[in-house]
Structure formats: C-alpha cells, structure tokens
Amino acid sequence: MGFDVLRVGELSKFVLTDKEVTDFNCHINEMMKMIEILPEIPDGESTSFKTKKLSELRDDVPKESLDVSKVLENAPTTKAGFFVV
Amino acid sequence: MELSSLTAKKLSQMLRAKECSATEILESVLQQISKREKHVGAYITITEEIARKQAKSVDEKFKKGEKLSDLAGIPIAVKDIICTEGILTTAASKILKNFIPPYNATVVERLLENDMVITGKANLDEFAMGSTCEFSQFKLTRNPRDLERVPGGSSGGPAAAVAADEAILALGSDTGGSIRVPAAFCGVVGLKPTYGAVSRYGVLALASSLDQVGPMGKTVEDVHMLFDVIAGEDSKDMTTFKNKKYEKEFDIKKLRIGIYKELFSERINPEIVTSVMNVAKSLESHGATLKTVSIPHVEYLMPLYHIVMTIEAASNLGRYDGIKYGYKAKDFESVEEMYCRTREEGFGTEVKRRIILGTFLSSAQFGGAYRQKALFFRQKLAEAYAKALKECDILLSPTSATPAFKLGETVDPIEMYTTDLCTVGANLASIPAISIPCGLIGNLPIGAQLIGPEYSEHFLFAVGEFYESNCK
Incomplete structure (x- = not known):
C-alpha cells in the first residue's frame, strides 16, 4: 500500500511545503522498508502487550483543580473566561 | 578544587x-x-x-x-x-x-x-x-x-x-x-x-x-x-506503582552477568566492544560469573520502536492546536486552516516527520495491522528479556554503537534512528537500564549499559557503585 504524503499531511493537520513533500516521501518510504521486515503474526496468537501492573482506580471524588484564570493566561485568545477557537 | x-x-x-x-x-x-x-x-x-x-x-x-x-x-x-x-x-x-x-x-x-x-x-x-x-x-x-x-x-x-x-x-x-x-x-x-x-x-x-x-x-x-x-507512587499518574521490591541482594561473588551477544556485533565500534568487555572482565576478577546471553531478532528492535513511538507521538502531539496554549498562526480564514498553519509553523521538521509516519501507520488504510504487529513482537521481546534475566542477574552491553558524532554528521534521519539500537530494548520491555562511563576513545567517553529486571534499580546501583569503587 502506497504512502501518499499529501493525504497523510492533511490527516496530521499540516500544510506541507514542496521540499517537505519531497523529503518526507523519500524518508518515510525508507522507514517503511525498515518496518516491513517484521514478519506476519502467526495465526491464533494474541496481539496484546501485557504489563504486570494493574491500574488502580481512584475514588471518584473531585479534587482541587487549576484556577481558570491561571490556565487561560497561556491561551492565545480568550473571551469571557473561555478559549476562543 | x-x-x-x-x-x-x-x-x-x-x-x-x-x-x-x-x-x-x-x-x-x-x-x-x-x-x-x-x-x-x-x-x-x-x-x-x-x-x-x-x-x-x-x-x-x-x-x-x-x-x-x-x-x-x-x-x-x-x-x-x-x-x-x-x-x-x-x-x-x-x-x-x-x-x-x-x-x-x-x-x-x-x-x-x-x-x-x-x-x-x-x-x-x-x-x-x-x-x-x-x-x-x-x-x-x-x-x-x-x-x-x-x-x-x-x-x-x-x-x-x-x-x-x-x-x-x-x-x-x-x-x-x-x-x-x-x-x-x-x-x-x-x-x-x-x-x-x-x-x-x-x-x-x-x-x-x-x-x-x-x-x-x-x-x-x-x-x-x-x-x-x-521515584514512587503518584495518584496523578496511574502507571506508577508502590511497594514493588526487588528482593535480590547484591553480592559480587554471586553476580551473574549476561553478555548481551547481539549488542557486541560488528555493528558496534570495536574499541567500544573492548572497553565494555573490560568492565565484564574486571567484575569477573572480583568473583562475578560471565555468561553469553542471546536475545534474538535484534533487527526487529528499531522497526518495533518506530511503530510504537511514532503512533503514540502522533496521538500525543495532536493536542497542539493553537487554542489552549502555545503558538497560534496569525493568518487564516477557517478553523481548519488555523490548526494546519499553527502546526506547520510551530513544529520543526523532525517532529513533523514522526507525526506523519505515526499517522500513516495508524491510519484506517491498514486497519491497525502495524500496531498489532508491534504489540505482538513487543510482548515477545519482553518475554525474551525476562527469560534472559532469569539466567543471569543483569545484562551488559554497550550504551551506543559509536562515541559522540561530529556536529552535523548524522544528516540522514534513517541513519540517526539506529543510534538508539542498544537502548530501545529496555524501553520496549519496560525494564530499567543504567549507562556508566567505562573508558575513552581518544578524548571521547564510552558508556557501558547494565540492564536489570523490573524494579531492580537498587541492584543496578549496587553493581555500578561496586564497579566505580573497585574496578576503575
């Protein structure tokens, strides 16, 4: 299956330059050659990565949150206490 | 001083x-x-x-x-x-x-x-x-x-x-x-x-x-x-653990060192191989036992790492959208254009390259096939490390295949990606590893890597501290 850099760039939310299109096409095709040495998974084998650690759930109790005005200090544009999209 | x-x-x-x-x-x-x-x-x-x-x-x-x-x-x-x-x-x-x-x-x-x-x-x-x-x-x-x-x-x-x-x-x-x-x-x-x-x-x-x-x-x-x-548990990161003790006590006379065969190959600078083997021999002279250990399919390490890392990076870096914090593009006519211009202007080339590869590998076009392969082989790799670390207490390898490059020497990203060949295994297997200086090539330092089982940090410190005090 071919790599369409413009399509993937669009999915990644980039407006790629001509040079990036050329370079990424070349590099990512090279990367795919490296990645494709992984063989197929034998039939019937599980495809999960098991970690021994079990995630422990916290009690569903609200805790102190960040102050809204402090959070908004980093936003490029705000209005009436909200982010502007 | x-x-x-x-x-x-x-x-x-x-x-x-x-x-x-x-x-x-x-x-x-x-x-x-x-x-x-x-x-x-x-x-x-x-x-x-x-x-x-x-x-x-x-x-x-x-x-x-x-x-x-x-x-x-x-x-x-x-x-x-x-x-x-x-x-x-x-x-x-x-x-x-x-x-x-x-x-x-x-x-x-x-x-x-x-x-x-x-x-x-x-x-x-x-x-x-x-x-x-x-x-x-x-x-x-x-x-x-x-x-x-x-x-x-x-x-x-x-x-x-x-x-x-x-x-x-x-x-x-x-x-x-x-x-x-x-x-x-x-x-x-x-x-x-x-x-x-x-x-x-x-x-x-x-x-x-x-x-x-x-x-x-x-x-x-x-x-x-x-x-x-x-170190220690944090309620804000649910992957952290508490009270996980590694029971083995360090005793140089009982230390079993696994020489990680595949990471002493012709890919590694011969002077680095010699220096790291000198670490092994030095510990052996104090009573440790050396054993050659194999973790097969070293050629899968970099592909596996790049699938896992780029897919997760593409997802994690999706949050940089110019709205909540960080850079926001100035000229745009739609929200879509604002996202794209912000990310295009804000990220550097290497970050874009990895996001694009991760997006491609996780796209619906492949139905998750690459990710599934990566999960399968990551599990096999973790099992291979666990098996090797039952046959010995620690694995020893070089930390890198070469000493430090000259500035601008690794312009080819594919070549740069292999720099981490000796180190990615510990990340994929979720186990600890420490790099310790073990010599010089000219004036350039060399690192020896000690890899241990999960939670064995204090055992690795004990080996490293013994080496620093008695072998250098």
Missing part, C-alpha cells in the same frame, strides 16, 4: 559539616555557567534568581537546625520537557516558545520538597525526538568533552550541564535511550527507570508507553540519591 566539580554526595557531606553553604555551591555553579555556557549551550532558560532564593532558604533552614534531605541545596538542571510552575517550558519547540506552566510536574514537586536548587531548563531535541540534540528549535548544545561533537540526545542539555559542571545533577527523560545515549556521549551516569517507577505527570508526552523520567549525575551514587527523591 571548585565546588561545582564535586559530586552531590560530597557536597551534601560538606553542607552538613558546615564546610560550605548552599549559596556558595550555587555561586560556584553559576560561575561555571558564566564561563562555559557560551561554548556548551546546555540551557534554554537559566533560573539564576529563583535558584539564589532557593539556596538562601536552604542555608536559613540549616542555620535553624532543621533536618533536611540529603540533596537539600544541591543544584539541578531540569530537561525543558518537564513542567515548572511559572518557569518557561518549551520542549525546545516554537509551538511552546511562550508556554509558562500553571503547575509543577510531580518530579519537580519532589525536587522542591527535598529543597533542591533548580538552576534552569536544559536543552533537548524538539519534543525529545532525536539522538543528538541538534533538533532543538532554539539552540545548539555542544559536547563539553569535545565542542565539535554532539552531546547526544534527546537529553543533551542535561548531560552537557552535568559534564560541564554547570549543574551537579540533572533530570532527563528517556523514550528510547534519551538519557543513556547522552550520558554515554558526555561521560556521565544516566538511569532509565522501570516503567512506572517515576511519575510522568507534568512531563510533555512523546510516547506514553515508553517515556520515563530519570536521574543523571557524575557518579552512580549521585544518580542513586536522585532516583530515591523522584
């Missing part, structure tokens, strides 16, 4: 013996920064005034007779991917060039609870994507051992700061070797802890199933002390 050139352990003893003050230690480090920083470029931000207040506060606490942590008053550089409240945190990316976090990462809280003195935010490859520190969007960091060479990456700033005596200790992060490779290139010690040993809360994410924060220092003992400060 300048205070800045001493170890954290020694400075801690001197503070307690009232042979120096925290302010004197800090001033010695700041003087070193003023001398060396213009050549080395370890820091993105130097927090001189904050550090002076912290050092003064430590001196006052000592005067009052308060019992303080062993690392109280010790200057530390923090990689600029770790959030520091009120202090610029950029990930070396233009997209975060003005980001001032409203909170501290848990590891930073722990440094402050232990009265450590933060000297600044150290340089890195943008969003920790790189092995040379040349992909910072802000500045070049040079290797203090040879200014024409890279310090390694991505934690090149933290490693260079310690090596140049511009900090006594440093915090880095390691996704595929980003603590250990720069530690090896700069001749310092660096630990990648077990996944879940150290909280990642407040650390800007690259690949969430691989990232770990870890300590860097001049000696294993220093790294040990810093690990004990930052």
